[in-house]
Amino acid sequence: MSAVLPILLAGAGGGALALALREAARASPQLAASAESALLALNLAGRLGRTPTASERRRLGVLATVVLGGTALLIFGFGPAALLAALGPASAERLLMRRHHRYREAVAGEVPTLAGGLADALGAGGSLRTAIVDVAPTIEGACGVELRRVCADLDLGRSPAAALSDLAARIDAEPVTALVGAALSQQRSGGDLAALLRRHAEAELGRQRALAAARSATAQARLSGGIVAVLPIAVALLVELVSPGFLAGMARDPIAAVLLLAAAVLQIVGYVVIQRLGRPAE
Structure with a gap:
């Protein structure tokens, strides 16, 4: 029961945050319009192959920053939240590129x-x-x-x-x-x-x-690469839910922080390499 309680509290907190963001968007029509414009640009990029304007790209980058930063703040705290928020614009551009790529493939x-x-x-x-x-x-x-x-x-x-x-x-x-x-x-x-x-x-x-x-034959390798990359993140989240503050305590230790950063870099590199090796040449 003691292990389930933090999970329930985290879920309730996430729901409360979502409701708060929705009410804030309703209270500020301009904010809601900006978010709607960014999501519409993302949708049109994948459905009609439309290239977003510079202002739409900025709005999408801000939206990605808020989503990533808010989620990380809720789960990890201020330090990781700032790092993930900084990746917002790059994540938005990557998402746009992926949508355009799928459109061209279609x-x-x-x-x-x-x-x-x-x-x-x-x-x-x-x-x-x-x-x-x-x-x-x-x-x-x-x-x-x-x-x-x-x-x-x-x-x-x-x-x-x-x-x-x-x-x-x-x-x-x-x-x-x-x-x-x-x-x-x-x-x-x-x-x-x-x-x-x-x-x-x-x-x-x-x-x-x-x-x-060829894609079917290499699907197992790509799936294994994804599982290996996600597994440490899932374990870290579970440990943080069971023992809140565990990750923050590790991040405060310089040696542990360096090791965590090195592990994250190696995980990302390994995932990218496996995906590229498992992707058949077109």
């Missing part, structure tokens, strides 16, 4: 569907421009968003070559670049573009299957 993942749709439209006798316009409404997700942007460029009078080149530059993913390069090269040479796109769709689908198999 677009690249639909390349076989896009190539097959364009091939069918071209096989029906349409031009590349009409094929893009016809296929755009049938593609959903991130790839559909990008195709609608290409259609908007076409409506503004841009050529299909320029609009597709902009698409490849925006996404900067090898499958998209290869598809655009093959389509434009074949169009200039006057060959059978529909047949080329069908072959490209089959080849890209095979590449995606091979990549999925």
Whole structure:
């Protein structure tokens, strides 16, 4: 019972802090609007591939600083809270980069569907421009968003070559670049573009299957790396909950603080190395 009580108190304290933050946001409309703008920018970065403005990046960095610092203050105290709060802006940028990367992966993942749709439209006798316009409404997700942007460029009078080149530059993913390069090269040479796109769709689908198999084969190594990295943190949190002030006492000892810092650095380096070794080359 004595071990459960600190956990219950910590949970109650976290809930009280969340309620206090919510009431503070309600009391200050400007603060709530800034937080909402930052979260909206993060959402649009992953859903529409939109690049946040400088002010939105600053708001997101401040929000990450408050969240990390407040959480660390509640659990560890002032020293670790200041350190984690300083990592807020970098964490926000990392999160944005991750969202953009997932968006590009989502677009690249639909390349076989896009190539097959364009091939069918071209096989029906349409031009590349009409094929893009016809296929755009049938593609959903991130790839559909990008195709609608290409259609908007076409409506503004841009050529299909320029609009597709902009698409490849925006996404900067090898499958998209290869598809655009093959389509434009074949169009200039006057060959059978529909047949080329069908072959490209089959080849890209095979590449995606091979990549999925490689990721499945290395999933165990990456999972083990994550568990090894998280386990010391989980144990430290449990010890702190059972014996409040334990981590703060260790941090006050210079030798213990240096050893903890060295251990944290080695944990991070080991985790990154395992993730990179377990990630199949695309």
